[in-house]
Amino acid sequence: MRVWRQLTDFIARHGSAALITVHDVKGSAPREAGAHMVVRPDGAFHGTIGGGQLEFRMLDIAREMLDSGLRPARIVDQALGPDLGQCCGGRVKILIETFDRRDMEALAPLVEAEAAGGLFEVECRLEEGRVKREFSSAVGDDRWTGWRETHGERLTPVLLFGAGHVARALVLALAPLPFAVRWLDDREGAFPSHIPSNAHAVRLWDPEAEIAAADPGSFVLVMTHDHPLDMAITAAALKRDFPYVGLIGSATKRARFEKRFRETGVDEARIRALVCPIGIPGIADKDPAVIAASVTAQLLQLRERASLGRNLSPPADTNDT
Structure with a gap:
Protein backbone atom coordinates (compact mmCIF):
# COMPACT_ATOMS: atom_id res chain seq x y z
CA MET A 1 0.00 0.00 0.00
CA ARG A 154 11.14 -3.07 -2.44
CA LEU A 155 9.52 -4.50 -5.56
CA THR A 156 10.86 -7.69 -7.12
CA PRO A 157 11.03 -7.34 -10.91
CA VAL A 158 9.17 -9.96 -12.95
CA LEU A 159 9.55 -10.50 -16.71
CA LEU A 160 6.40 -12.19 -17.93
CA PHE A 161 6.46 -13.39 -21.54
CA GLY A 162 3.03 -14.08 -23.00
CA ALA A 163 -0.43 -12.60 -22.54
CA GLY A 164 -2.65 -15.67 -22.67
CA HIS A 165 -5.19 -16.84 -20.11
CA VAL A 166 -2.67 -17.97 -17.49
CA ALA A 167 -0.56 -14.82 -17.86
CA ARG A 168 -3.64 -12.61 -17.47
CA ALA A 169 -4.65 -14.48 -14.34
CA LEU A 170 -1.09 -14.21 -13.01
CA VAL A 171 -0.93 -10.45 -13.55
CA LEU A 172 -4.12 -10.08 -11.53
CA ALA A 173 -2.79 -12.36 -8.78
CA LEU A 174 0.42 -10.31 -8.55
CA ALA A 175 -1.40 -6.96 -8.57
CA PRO A 176 -1.56 -6.37 -4.79
CA LEU A 177 1.85 -7.90 -4.09
CA PRO A 178 5.43 -6.51 -4.01
CA PHE A 179 6.27 -7.24 -7.63
CA ALA A 180 6.91 -4.99 -10.63
CA VAL A 181 5.80 -6.85 -13.76
CA ARG A 182 7.15 -6.14 -17.23
CA TRP A 183 4.57 -7.92 -19.38
CA LEU A 184 5.64 -8.83 -22.92
CA ASP A 185 3.84 -10.22 -25.95
CA ASP A 186 4.59 -9.96 -29.67
CA ARG A 187 0.95 -9.94 -30.84
CA GLU A 188 -0.98 -6.78 -31.57
CA GLY A 189 -3.98 -6.40 -29.27
CA ALA A 190 -2.83 -9.16 -26.92
CA PHE A 191 -3.18 -7.17 -23.71
CA PRO A 192 -6.44 -6.40 -21.89
CA SER A 193 -7.66 -2.81 -21.72
CA HIS A 194 -7.18 -2.56 -17.95
CA ILE A 195 -3.86 -3.50 -16.38
CA PRO A 196 -2.85 -3.31 -12.69
CA SER A 197 -0.64 -0.40 -11.71
CA ASN A 198 2.34 -2.63 -10.91
CA ALA A 199 2.35 -4.11 -14.43
CA HIS A 200 3.71 -2.49 -17.59
CA ALA A 201 2.57 -3.99 -20.91
CA VAL A 202 5.16 -3.90 -23.70
CA ARG A 203 5.02 -5.11 -27.29
CA LEU A 204 7.76 -7.71 -27.66
CA TRP A 205 10.13 -7.15 -30.55
CA ASP A 206 13.47 -8.54 -29.40
CA PRO A 207 13.29 -11.22 -26.68
CA GLU A 208 17.07 -11.53 -26.29
CA ALA A 209 17.40 -7.77 -25.81
CA GLU A 210 14.73 -7.89 -23.11
CA ILE A 211 16.59 -10.66 -21.32
CA ALA A 212 19.92 -8.86 -21.66
CA ALA A 213 18.51 -5.62 -20.24
CA ALA A 214 16.70 -7.23 -17.30
CA ASP A 215 17.70 -6.63 -13.70
CA PRO A 216 19.81 -9.60 -12.48
CA GLY A 217 17.35 -10.15 -9.63
CA SER A 218 14.39 -10.59 -11.97
CA PHE A 219 12.04 -13.55 -11.92
CA VAL A 220 11.43 -14.73 -15.49
CA LEU A 221 8.23 -16.51 -16.52
CA VAL A 222 7.74 -17.86 -20.05
CA MET A 223 4.25 -18.72 -21.30
CA THR A 224 3.86 -17.44 -24.84
CA HIS A 225 1.52 -18.71 -27.55
CA ASP A 226 4.39 -20.33 -29.46
CA HIS A 227 6.67 -23.22 -28.36
CA PRO A 228 9.69 -22.18 -30.50
CA LEU A 229 9.41 -18.68 -29.00
CA ASP A 230 9.16 -20.21 -25.52
CA MET A 231 12.33 -22.19 -26.23
CA ALA A 232 14.28 -19.17 -27.51
CA ILE A 233 13.29 -16.98 -24.56
CA THR A 234 13.97 -19.69 -21.99
CA ALA A 235 17.37 -20.50 -23.48
CA ALA A 236 18.36 -16.84 -23.35
CA ALA A 237 17.14 -16.54 -19.77
CA LEU A 238 19.04 -19.65 -18.65
CA LYS A 239 22.27 -18.19 -19.96
CA ARG A 240 21.94 -15.51 -17.29
CA ASP A 241 21.97 -16.21 -13.57
CA PHE A 242 18.40 -15.15 -12.76
CA PRO A 243 17.13 -16.47 -9.40
CA TYR A 244 14.05 -17.94 -11.10
CA VAL A 245 13.31 -18.99 -14.68
CA GLY A 246 9.91 -20.62 -14.97
CA LEU A 247 8.46 -22.25 -18.08
CA ILE A 248 4.83 -23.28 -18.28
CA GLY A 249 4.35 -26.86 -19.43
CA SER A 250 4.42 -30.53 -18.60
CA ALA A 251 7.32 -32.81 -17.76
CA THR A 252 7.25 -33.93 -21.41
CA LYS A 253 7.71 -30.35 -22.62
CA ARG A 254 10.56 -29.92 -20.18
CA ALA A 255 12.31 -33.04 -21.45
CA ARG A 256 12.08 -31.87 -25.07
CA PHE A 257 13.37 -28.42 -24.18
CA GLU A 258 16.20 -29.80 -22.05
CA LYS A 259 17.44 -31.89 -24.99
CA ARG A 260 17.56 -28.83 -27.21
CA PHE A 261 19.23 -26.70 -24.51
CA ARG A 262 22.03 -29.27 -24.17
CA GLU A 263 22.49 -29.33 -27.94
CA THR A 264 22.92 -25.55 -27.96
CA GLY A 265 25.40 -25.51 -25.10
CA VAL A 266 23.31 -24.26 -22.17
CA ASP A 267 25.11 -25.02 -18.91
CA GLU A 268 23.84 -28.18 -17.21
CA ALA A 269 23.48 -26.47 -13.82
CA ARG A 270 21.30 -23.78 -15.39
CA ILE A 271 19.15 -26.42 -17.10
CA ARG A 272 18.59 -28.08 -13.72
CA ALA A 273 17.63 -24.68 -12.27
CA LEU A 274 14.76 -24.33 -14.76
CA VAL A 275 11.38 -24.48 -13.02
CA CYS A 276 9.05 -26.47 -15.27
CA PRO A 277 6.31 -27.26 -14.48
CA ILE A 278 5.75 -24.02 -12.58
CA GLY A 279 3.96 -23.55 -9.29
CA ILE A 280 4.10 -25.15 -5.86
CA PRO A 281 3.97 -28.95 -5.62
CA GLY A 282 0.73 -30.87 -5.22
CA ILE A 283 -1.64 -28.66 -7.24
CA ALA A 284 -2.71 -30.39 -10.46
CA ASP A 285 -5.70 -28.20 -11.44
CA LYS A 286 -5.04 -26.53 -14.82
CA ASP A 287 -7.54 -23.70 -14.45
CA PRO A 288 -5.65 -20.44 -15.22
CA ALA A 289 -6.62 -18.86 -11.90
CA VAL A 290 -5.41 -21.93 -9.99
CA ILE A 291 -2.10 -22.01 -11.86
CA ALA A 292 -1.73 -18.27 -11.20
CA ALA A 293 -2.35 -18.74 -7.49
CA SER A 294 0.16 -21.59 -7.35
CA VAL A 295 2.83 -19.64 -9.22
CA THR A 296 2.21 -16.55 -7.08
CA ALA A 297 2.75 -18.63 -3.95
CA GLN A 298 5.96 -20.01 -5.44
CA LEU A 299 7.26 -16.53 -6.27
CA LEU A 300 6.47 -15.33 -2.76
CA GLN A 301 8.33 -18.34 -1.32
CA LEU A 302 11.32 -17.58 -3.52
CA ARG A 303 11.25 -13.88 -2.66
CA GLU A 304 11.27 -14.73 1.04
CA ARG A 305 13.89 -17.46 0.76
CA ALA A 306 16.17 -15.35 -1.40
CA SER A 307 16.30 -12.79 1.39
CA LEU A 308 17.30 -15.58 3.80
CA GLY A 309 19.79 -17.23 1.45
CA ARG A 310 17.78 -20.45 1.00
CA ASN A 311 17.00 -22.53 -2.08
CA LEU A 312 13.76 -22.64 -4.00
CA SER A 313 11.33 -25.47 -3.29
CA PRO A 314 10.86 -28.23 -5.93
CA PRO A 315 8.62 -27.53 -8.94
CA ALA A 316 5.01 -28.58 -9.16
CA ASP A 317 3.83 -31.75 -10.86
CA THR A 318 1.99 -30.41 -13.89
CA ASN A 319 0.89 -27.40 -15.96
CA ASP A 320 -0.77 -26.80 -19.29
CA THR A 321 1.38 -28.05 -22.12
Missing part, protein backbone atom coordinates in the same frame (compact mmCIF):
# COMPACT_ATOMS: atom_id res chain seq x y z
CA ARG A 2 1.22 3.48 -0.81
CA VAL A 3 0.60 4.94 2.62
CA TRP A 4 1.18 8.62 1.90
CA ARG A 5 -0.76 8.60 -1.37
CA GLN A 6 -3.69 6.90 0.35
CA LEU A 7 -3.53 9.36 3.23
CA THR A 8 -3.55 12.42 0.98
CA ASP A 9 -6.32 10.94 -1.17
CA PHE A 10 -8.50 10.51 1.92
CA ILE A 11 -7.73 14.07 3.06
CA ALA A 12 -8.56 15.48 -0.39
CA ARG A 13 -11.88 13.62 -0.52
CA HIS A 14 -12.97 13.69 3.13
CA GLY A 15 -11.16 16.63 4.71
CA SER A 16 -9.14 14.59 7.20
CA ALA A 17 -7.68 11.15 7.84
CA ALA A 18 -5.77 9.24 10.49
CA LEU A 19 -2.59 7.20 10.18
CA ILE A 20 -2.17 4.23 12.52
CA THR A 21 1.37 2.81 12.68
CA VAL A 22 2.83 -0.12 14.58
CA HIS A 23 5.56 1.91 16.26
CA ASP A 24 7.32 -0.78 18.30
CA VAL A 25 6.96 -4.53 18.92
CA LYS A 26 8.24 -6.65 21.77
CA GLY A 27 7.66 -10.40 21.54
CA SER A 28 4.99 -11.95 19.34
CA ALA A 29 2.52 -9.62 17.58
CA PRO A 30 0.14 -9.83 14.59
CA ARG A 31 2.18 -7.38 12.49
CA GLU A 32 5.70 -6.04 12.38
CA ALA A 33 6.84 -2.54 13.32
CA GLY A 34 6.07 -0.21 10.41
CA ALA A 35 2.71 -1.75 9.47
CA HIS A 36 0.11 0.91 8.68
CA MET A 37 -3.59 1.63 8.45
CA VAL A 38 -5.07 4.77 6.93
CA VAL A 39 -8.50 5.67 8.29
CA ARG A 40 -11.28 7.92 6.95
CA PRO A 41 -13.51 9.95 9.28
CA ASP A 42 -16.38 7.51 8.62
CA GLY A 43 -14.26 4.57 9.78
CA ALA A 44 -13.46 3.08 6.37
CA PHE A 45 -9.80 2.16 6.10
CA HIS A 46 -6.97 0.72 4.02
CA GLY A 47 -4.26 -1.55 5.36
CA THR A 48 -4.09 -3.56 8.56
CA ILE A 49 -2.14 -3.76 11.80
CA GLY A 50 -3.17 -7.37 12.27
CA GLY A 51 -6.90 -7.51 12.92
CA GLY A 52 -8.52 -8.64 16.14
CA GLN A 53 -9.14 -6.56 19.24
CA LEU A 54 -5.96 -4.52 18.78
CA GLU A 55 -7.08 -3.26 15.39
CA PHE A 56 -10.67 -2.61 16.51
CA ARG A 57 -9.51 -0.59 19.50
CA MET A 58 -7.04 1.50 17.50
CA LEU A 59 -9.71 2.21 14.89
CA ASP A 60 -12.03 3.45 17.64
CA ILE A 61 -9.33 5.75 19.01
CA ALA A 62 -8.50 7.08 15.54
CA ARG A 63 -12.14 7.86 14.83
CA GLU A 64 -12.52 9.60 18.18
CA MET A 65 -9.47 11.73 17.40
CA LEU A 66 -10.83 12.62 13.97
CA ASP A 67 -14.28 13.42 15.36
CA SER A 68 -12.85 15.71 18.04
CA GLY A 69 -10.34 17.36 15.74
CA LEU A 70 -7.45 16.42 18.03
CA ARG A 71 -4.11 17.31 16.48
CA PRO A 72 -1.48 15.89 18.90
CA ALA A 73 -0.19 12.43 18.02
CA ARG A 74 -0.91 9.65 20.46
CA ILE A 75 1.12 6.56 21.35
CA VAL A 76 -0.90 3.68 22.78
CA ASP A 77 0.99 0.95 24.68
CA GLN A 78 -0.80 -2.41 24.68
CA ALA A 79 0.05 -5.80 26.16
CA LEU A 80 -1.77 -8.08 23.74
CA GLY A 81 -2.60 -10.79 26.25
CA PRO A 82 -3.54 -8.96 29.48
CA ASP A 83 -5.02 -5.86 27.82
CA LEU A 84 -6.79 -7.38 24.82
CA GLY A 85 -7.08 -11.11 25.39
CA GLN A 86 -5.08 -11.90 22.25
CA CYS A 87 -2.94 -15.01 22.23
CA CYS A 88 0.14 -13.43 20.61
CA GLY A 89 1.57 -12.62 24.02
CA GLY A 90 3.69 -9.67 22.91
CA ARG A 91 3.54 -5.96 23.56
CA VAL A 92 3.08 -3.21 20.96
CA LYS A 93 3.18 0.54 20.83
CA ILE A 94 0.81 2.07 18.30
CA LEU A 95 1.30 5.59 16.94
CA ILE A 96 -1.92 7.34 15.89
CA GLU A 97 -1.80 10.64 14.00
CA THR A 98 -4.50 12.78 12.43
CA PHE A 99 -4.08 14.97 9.37
CA ASP A 100 -6.18 17.46 7.46
CA ARG A 101 -5.78 19.85 4.53
CA ARG A 102 -3.34 22.00 6.51
CA ASP A 103 -0.85 19.13 6.26
CA MET A 104 -0.96 18.59 2.51
CA GLU A 105 2.11 20.68 1.76
CA ALA A 106 4.20 18.86 4.37
CA LEU A 107 2.99 15.47 3.08
CA ALA A 108 3.79 16.21 -0.58
CA PRO A 109 7.51 15.24 -0.41
CA LEU A 110 6.57 11.90 1.19
CA VAL A 111 4.04 11.21 -1.56
CA GLU A 112 6.69 12.06 -4.16
CA ALA A 113 9.33 9.82 -2.58
CA GLU A 114 6.84 6.97 -2.37
CA ALA A 115 5.86 7.36 -6.03
CA ALA A 116 9.52 7.15 -7.08
CA GLY A 117 9.55 3.52 -5.96
CA GLY A 118 11.84 1.58 -3.68
CA LEU A 119 12.47 2.16 0.01
CA PHE A 120 13.24 5.47 1.67
CA GLU A 121 13.95 6.45 5.25
CA VAL A 122 12.78 9.44 7.23
CA GLU A 123 13.84 10.69 10.64
CA CYS A 124 11.05 11.51 13.04
CA ARG A 125 10.67 13.50 16.22
CA LEU A 126 7.81 14.89 18.26
CA GLU A 127 7.49 18.63 17.94
CA GLU A 128 4.65 20.33 19.82
CA GLY A 129 2.79 17.04 19.92
CA ARG A 130 3.07 16.40 16.20
CA VAL A 131 5.42 14.01 14.39
CA LYS A 132 7.86 15.90 12.21
CA ARG A 133 9.46 13.83 9.42
CA GLU A 134 12.63 14.87 7.62
CA PHE A 135 14.73 13.31 4.88
CA SER A 136 17.94 15.06 5.91
CA SER A 137 20.25 12.81 7.91
CA ALA A 138 20.79 13.60 11.55
CA VAL A 139 23.13 10.66 12.13
CA GLY A 140 25.90 11.76 14.44
CA ASP A 141 24.00 14.86 15.55
CA ASP A 142 23.74 14.66 19.34
CA ARG A 143 20.86 17.13 19.27
CA TRP A 144 18.63 14.73 17.34
CA THR A 145 16.41 12.55 19.48
CA GLY A 146 13.72 10.53 17.80
CA TRP A 147 13.28 7.48 15.60
CA ARG A 148 13.54 6.43 12.01
CA GLU A 149 10.83 5.08 9.73
CA THR A 150 11.23 3.16 6.50
CA HIS A 151 8.57 3.66 3.85
CA GLY A 152 7.91 2.44 0.33
CA GLU A 153 8.27 -1.05 -1.08
Whole structure:
Protein backbone atom coordinates (compact mmCIF):
# COMPACT_ATOMS: atom_id res chain seq x y z
CA MET A 1 0.00 0.00 0.00
CA ARG A 2 1.22 3.48 -0.81
CA VAL A 3 0.60 4.94 2.62
CA TRP A 4 1.18 8.62 1.90
CA ARG A 5 -0.76 8.60 -1.37
CA GLN A 6 -3.69 6.90 0.35
CA LEU A 7 -3.53 9.36 3.23
CA THR A 8 -3.55 12.42 0.98
CA ASP A 9 -6.32 10.94 -1.17
CA PHE A 10 -8.50 10.51 1.92
CA ILE A 11 -7.73 14.07 3.06
CA ALA A 12 -8.56 15.48 -0.39
CA ARG A 13 -11.88 13.62 -0.52
CA HIS A 14 -12.97 13.69 3.13
CA GLY A 15 -11.16 16.63 4.71
CA SER A 16 -9.14 14.59 7.20
CA ALA A 17 -7.68 11.15 7.84
CA ALA A 18 -5.77 9.24 10.49
CA LEU A 19 -2.59 7.20 10.18
CA ILE A 20 -2.17 4.23 12.52
CA THR A 21 1.37 2.81 12.68
CA VAL A 22 2.83 -0.12 14.58
CA HIS A 23 5.56 1.91 16.26
CA ASP A 24 7.32 -0.78 18.30
CA VAL A 25 6.96 -4.53 18.92
CA LYS A 26 8.24 -6.65 21.77
CA GLY A 27 7.66 -10.40 21.54
CA SER A 28 4.99 -11.95 19.34
CA ALA A 29 2.52 -9.62 17.58
CA PRO A 30 0.14 -9.83 14.59
CA ARG A 31 2.18 -7.38 12.49
CA GLU A 32 5.70 -6.04 12.38
CA ALA A 33 6.84 -2.54 13.32
CA GLY A 34 6.07 -0.21 10.41
CA ALA A 35 2.71 -1.75 9.47
CA HIS A 36 0.11 0.91 8.68
CA MET A 37 -3.59 1.63 8.45
CA VAL A 38 -5.07 4.77 6.93
CA VAL A 39 -8.50 5.67 8.29
CA ARG A 40 -11.28 7.92 6.95
CA PRO A 41 -13.51 9.95 9.28
CA ASP A 42 -16.38 7.51 8.62
CA GLY A 43 -14.26 4.57 9.78
CA ALA A 44 -13.46 3.08 6.37
CA PHE A 45 -9.80 2.16 6.10
CA HIS A 46 -6.97 0.72 4.02
CA GLY A 47 -4.26 -1.55 5.36
CA THR A 48 -4.09 -3.56 8.56
CA ILE A 49 -2.14 -3.76 11.80
CA GLY A 50 -3.17 -7.37 12.27
CA GLY A 51 -6.90 -7.51 12.92
CA GLY A 52 -8.52 -8.64 16.14
CA GLN A 53 -9.14 -6.56 19.24
CA LEU A 54 -5.96 -4.52 18.78
CA GLU A 55 -7.08 -3.26 15.39
CA PHE A 56 -10.67 -2.61 16.51
CA ARG A 57 -9.51 -0.59 19.50
CA MET A 58 -7.04 1.50 17.50
CA LEU A 59 -9.71 2.21 14.89
CA ASP A 60 -12.03 3.45 17.64
CA ILE A 61 -9.33 5.75 19.01
CA ALA A 62 -8.50 7.08 15.54
CA ARG A 63 -12.14 7.86 14.83
CA GLU A 64 -12.52 9.60 18.18
CA MET A 65 -9.47 11.73 17.40
CA LEU A 66 -10.83 12.62 13.97
CA ASP A 67 -14.28 13.42 15.36
CA SER A 68 -12.85 15.71 18.04
CA GLY A 69 -10.34 17.36 15.74
CA LEU A 70 -7.45 16.42 18.03
CA ARG A 71 -4.11 17.31 16.48
CA PRO A 72 -1.48 15.89 18.90
CA ALA A 73 -0.19 12.43 18.02
CA ARG A 74 -0.91 9.65 20.46
CA ILE A 75 1.12 6.56 21.35
CA VAL A 76 -0.90 3.68 22.78
CA ASP A 77 0.99 0.95 24.68
CA GLN A 78 -0.80 -2.41 24.68
CA ALA A 79 0.05 -5.80 26.16
CA LEU A 80 -1.77 -8.08 23.74
CA GLY A 81 -2.60 -10.79 26.25
CA PRO A 82 -3.54 -8.96 29.48
CA ASP A 83 -5.02 -5.86 27.82
CA LEU A 84 -6.79 -7.38 24.82
CA GLY A 85 -7.08 -11.11 25.39
CA GLN A 86 -5.08 -11.90 22.25
CA CYS A 87 -2.94 -15.01 22.23
CA CYS A 88 0.14 -13.43 20.61
CA GLY A 89 1.57 -12.62 24.02
CA GLY A 90 3.69 -9.67 22.91
CA ARG A 91 3.54 -5.96 23.56
CA VAL A 92 3.08 -3.21 20.96
CA LYS A 93 3.18 0.54 20.83
CA ILE A 94 0.81 2.07 18.30
CA LEU A 95 1.30 5.59 16.94
CA ILE A 96 -1.92 7.34 15.89
CA GLU A 97 -1.80 10.64 14.00
CA THR A 98 -4.50 12.78 12.43
CA PHE A 99 -4.08 14.97 9.37
CA ASP A 100 -6.18 17.46 7.46
CA ARG A 101 -5.78 19.85 4.53
CA ARG A 102 -3.34 22.00 6.51
CA ASP A 103 -0.85 19.13 6.26
CA MET A 104 -0.96 18.59 2.51
CA GLU A 105 2.11 20.68 1.76
CA ALA A 106 4.20 18.86 4.37
CA LEU A 107 2.99 15.47 3.08
CA ALA A 108 3.79 16.21 -0.58
CA PRO A 109 7.51 15.24 -0.41
CA LEU A 110 6.57 11.90 1.19
CA VAL A 111 4.04 11.21 -1.56
CA GLU A 112 6.69 12.06 -4.16
CA ALA A 113 9.33 9.82 -2.58
CA GLU A 114 6.84 6.97 -2.37
CA ALA A 115 5.86 7.36 -6.03
CA ALA A 116 9.52 7.15 -7.08
CA GLY A 117 9.55 3.52 -5.96
CA GLY A 118 11.84 1.58 -3.68
CA LEU A 119 12.47 2.16 0.01
CA PHE A 120 13.24 5.47 1.67
CA GLU A 121 13.95 6.45 5.25
CA VAL A 122 12.78 9.44 7.23
CA GLU A 123 13.84 10.69 10.64
CA CYS A 124 11.05 11.51 13.04
CA ARG A 125 10.67 13.50 16.22
CA LEU A 126 7.81 14.89 18.26
CA GLU A 127 7.49 18.63 17.94
CA GLU A 128 4.65 20.33 19.82
CA GLY A 129 2.79 17.04 19.92
CA ARG A 130 3.07 16.40 16.20
CA VAL A 131 5.42 14.01 14.39
CA LYS A 132 7.86 15.90 12.21
CA ARG A 133 9.46 13.83 9.42
CA GLU A 134 12.63 14.87 7.62
CA PHE A 135 14.73 13.31 4.88
CA SER A 136 17.94 15.06 5.91
CA SER A 137 20.25 12.81 7.91
CA ALA A 138 20.79 13.60 11.55
CA VAL A 139 23.13 10.66 12.13
CA GLY A 140 25.90 11.76 14.44
CA ASP A 141 24.00 14.86 15.55
CA ASP A 142 23.74 14.66 19.34
CA ARG A 143 20.86 17.13 19.27
CA TRP A 144 18.63 14.73 17.34
CA THR A 145 16.41 12.55 19.48
CA GLY A 146 13.72 10.53 17.80
CA TRP A 147 13.28 7.48 15.60
CA ARG A 148 13.54 6.43 12.01
CA GLU A 149 10.83 5.08 9.73
CA THR A 150 11.23 3.16 6.50
CA HIS A 151 8.57 3.66 3.85
CA GLY A 152 7.91 2.44 0.33
CA GLU A 153 8.27 -1.05 -1.08
CA ARG A 154 11.14 -3.07 -2.44
CA LEU A 155 9.52 -4.50 -5.56
CA THR A 156 10.86 -7.69 -7.12
CA PRO A 157 11.03 -7.34 -10.91
CA VAL A 158 9.17 -9.96 -12.95
CA LEU A 159 9.55 -10.50 -16.71
CA LEU A 160 6.40 -12.19 -17.93
CA PHE A 161 6.46 -13.39 -21.54
CA GLY A 162 3.03 -14.08 -23.00
CA ALA A 163 -0.43 -12.60 -22.54
CA GLY A 164 -2.65 -15.67 -22.67
CA HIS A 165 -5.19 -16.84 -20.11
CA VAL A 166 -2.67 -17.97 -17.49
CA ALA A 167 -0.56 -14.82 -17.86
CA ARG A 168 -3.64 -12.61 -17.47
CA ALA A 169 -4.65 -14.48 -14.34
CA LEU A 170 -1.09 -14.21 -13.01
CA VAL A 171 -0.93 -10.45 -13.55
CA LEU A 172 -4.12 -10.08 -11.53
CA ALA A 173 -2.79 -12.36 -8.78
CA LEU A 174 0.42 -10.31 -8.55
CA ALA A 175 -1.40 -6.96 -8.57
CA PRO A 176 -1.56 -6.37 -4.79
CA LEU A 177 1.85 -7.90 -4.09
CA PRO A 178 5.43 -6.51 -4.01
CA PHE A 179 6.27 -7.24 -7.63
CA ALA A 180 6.91 -4.99 -10.63
CA VAL A 181 5.80 -6.85 -13.76
CA ARG A 182 7.15 -6.14 -17.23
CA TRP A 183 4.57 -7.92 -19.38
CA LEU A 184 5.64 -8.83 -22.92
CA ASP A 185 3.84 -10.22 -25.95
CA ASP A 186 4.59 -9.96 -29.67
CA ARG A 187 0.95 -9.94 -30.84
CA GLU A 188 -0.98 -6.78 -31.57
CA GLY A 189 -3.98 -6.40 -29.27
CA ALA A 190 -2.83 -9.16 -26.92
CA PHE A 191 -3.18 -7.17 -23.71
CA PRO A 192 -6.44 -6.40 -21.89
CA SER A 193 -7.66 -2.81 -21.72
CA HIS A 194 -7.18 -2.56 -17.95
CA ILE A 195 -3.86 -3.50 -16.38
CA PRO A 196 -2.85 -3.31 -12.69
CA SER A 197 -0.64 -0.40 -11.71
CA ASN A 198 2.34 -2.63 -10.91
CA ALA A 199 2.35 -4.11 -14.43
CA HIS A 200 3.71 -2.49 -17.59
CA ALA A 201 2.57 -3.99 -20.91
CA VAL A 202 5.16 -3.90 -23.70
CA ARG A 203 5.02 -5.11 -27.29
CA LEU A 204 7.76 -7.71 -27.66
CA TRP A 205 10.13 -7.15 -30.55
CA ASP A 206 13.47 -8.54 -29.40
CA PRO A 207 13.29 -11.22 -26.68
CA GLU A 208 17.07 -11.53 -26.29
CA ALA A 209 17.40 -7.77 -25.81
CA GLU A 210 14.73 -7.89 -23.11
CA ILE A 211 16.59 -10.66 -21.32
CA ALA A 212 19.92 -8.86 -21.66
CA ALA A 213 18.51 -5.62 -20.24
CA ALA A 214 16.70 -7.23 -17.30
CA ASP A 215 17.70 -6.63 -13.70
CA PRO A 216 19.81 -9.60 -12.48
CA GLY A 217 17.35 -10.15 -9.63
CA SER A 218 14.39 -10.59 -11.97
CA PHE A 219 12.04 -13.55 -11.92
CA VAL A 220 11.43 -14.73 -15.49
CA LEU A 221 8.23 -16.51 -16.52
CA VAL A 222 7.74 -17.86 -20.05
CA MET A 223 4.25 -18.72 -21.30
CA THR A 224 3.86 -17.44 -24.84
CA HIS A 225 1.52 -18.71 -27.55
CA ASP A 226 4.39 -20.33 -29.46
CA HIS A 227 6.67 -23.22 -28.36
CA PRO A 228 9.69 -22.18 -30.50
CA LEU A 229 9.41 -18.68 -29.00
CA ASP A 230 9.16 -20.21 -25.52
CA MET A 231 12.33 -22.19 -26.23
CA ALA A 232 14.28 -19.17 -27.51
CA ILE A 233 13.29 -16.98 -24.56
CA THR A 234 13.97 -19.69 -21.99
CA ALA A 235 17.37 -20.50 -23.48
CA ALA A 236 18.36 -16.84 -23.35
CA ALA A 237 17.14 -16.54 -19.77
CA LEU A 238 19.04 -19.65 -18.65
CA LYS A 239 22.27 -18.19 -19.96
CA ARG A 240 21.94 -15.51 -17.29
CA ASP A 241 21.97 -16.21 -13.57
CA PHE A 242 18.40 -15.15 -12.76
CA PRO A 243 17.13 -16.47 -9.40
CA TYR A 244 14.05 -17.94 -11.10
CA VAL A 245 13.31 -18.99 -14.68
CA GLY A 246 9.91 -20.62 -14.97
CA LEU A 247 8.46 -22.25 -18.08
CA ILE A 248 4.83 -23.28 -18.28
CA GLY A 249 4.35 -26.86 -19.43
CA SER A 250 4.42 -30.53 -18.60
CA ALA A 251 7.32 -32.81 -17.76
CA THR A 252 7.25 -33.93 -21.41
CA LYS A 253 7.71 -30.35 -22.62
CA ARG A 254 10.56 -29.92 -20.18
CA ALA A 255 12.31 -33.04 -21.45
CA ARG A 256 12.08 -31.87 -25.07
CA PHE A 257 13.37 -28.42 -24.18
CA GLU A 258 16.20 -29.80 -22.05
CA LYS A 259 17.44 -31.89 -24.99
CA ARG A 260 17.56 -28.83 -27.21
CA PHE A 261 19.23 -26.70 -24.51
CA ARG A 262 22.03 -29.27 -24.17
CA GLU A 263 22.49 -29.33 -27.94
CA THR A 264 22.92 -25.55 -27.96
CA GLY A 265 25.40 -25.51 -25.10
CA VAL A 266 23.31 -24.26 -22.17
CA ASP A 267 25.11 -25.02 -18.91
CA GLU A 268 23.84 -28.18 -17.21
CA ALA A 269 23.48 -26.47 -13.82
CA ARG A 270 21.30 -23.78 -15.39
CA ILE A 271 19.15 -26.42 -17.10
CA ARG A 272 18.59 -28.08 -13.72
CA ALA A 273 17.63 -24.68 -12.27
CA LEU A 274 14.76 -24.33 -14.76
CA VAL A 275 11.38 -24.48 -13.02
CA CYS A 276 9.05 -26.47 -15.27
CA PRO A 277 6.31 -27.26 -14.48
CA ILE A 278 5.75 -24.02 -12.58
CA GLY A 279 3.96 -23.55 -9.29
CA ILE A 280 4.10 -25.15 -5.86
CA PRO A 281 3.97 -28.95 -5.62
CA GLY A 282 0.73 -30.87 -5.22
CA ILE A 283 -1.64 -28.66 -7.24
CA ALA A 284 -2.71 -30.39 -10.46
CA ASP A 285 -5.70 -28.20 -11.44
CA LYS A 286 -5.04 -26.53 -14.82
CA ASP A 287 -7.54 -23.70 -14.45
CA PRO A 288 -5.65 -20.44 -15.22
CA ALA A 289 -6.62 -18.86 -11.90
CA VAL A 290 -5.41 -21.93 -9.99
CA ILE A 291 -2.10 -22.01 -11.86
CA ALA A 292 -1.73 -18.27 -11.20
CA ALA A 293 -2.35 -18.74 -7.49
CA SER A 294 0.16 -21.59 -7.35
CA VAL A 295 2.83 -19.64 -9.22
CA THR A 296 2.21 -16.55 -7.08
CA ALA A 297 2.75 -18.63 -3.95
CA GLN A 298 5.96 -20.01 -5.44
CA LEU A 299 7.26 -16.53 -6.27
CA LEU A 300 6.47 -15.33 -2.76
CA GLN A 301 8.33 -18.34 -1.32
CA LEU A 302 11.32 -17.58 -3.52
CA ARG A 303 11.25 -13.88 -2.66
CA GLU A 304 11.27 -14.73 1.04
CA ARG A 305 13.89 -17.46 0.76
CA ALA A 306 16.17 -15.35 -1.40
CA SER A 307 16.30 -12.79 1.39
CA LEU A 308 17.30 -15.58 3.80
CA GLY A 309 19.79 -17.23 1.45
CA ARG A 310 17.78 -20.45 1.00
CA ASN A 311 17.00 -22.53 -2.08
CA LEU A 312 13.76 -22.64 -4.00
CA SER A 313 11.33 -25.47 -3.29
CA PRO A 314 10.86 -28.23 -5.93
CA PRO A 315 8.62 -27.53 -8.94
CA ALA A 316 5.01 -28.58 -9.16
CA ASP A 317 3.83 -31.75 -10.86
CA THR A 318 1.99 -30.41 -13.89
CA ASN A 319 0.89 -27.40 -15.96
CA ASP A 320 -0.77 -26.80 -19.29
CA THR A 321 1.38 -28.05 -22.12
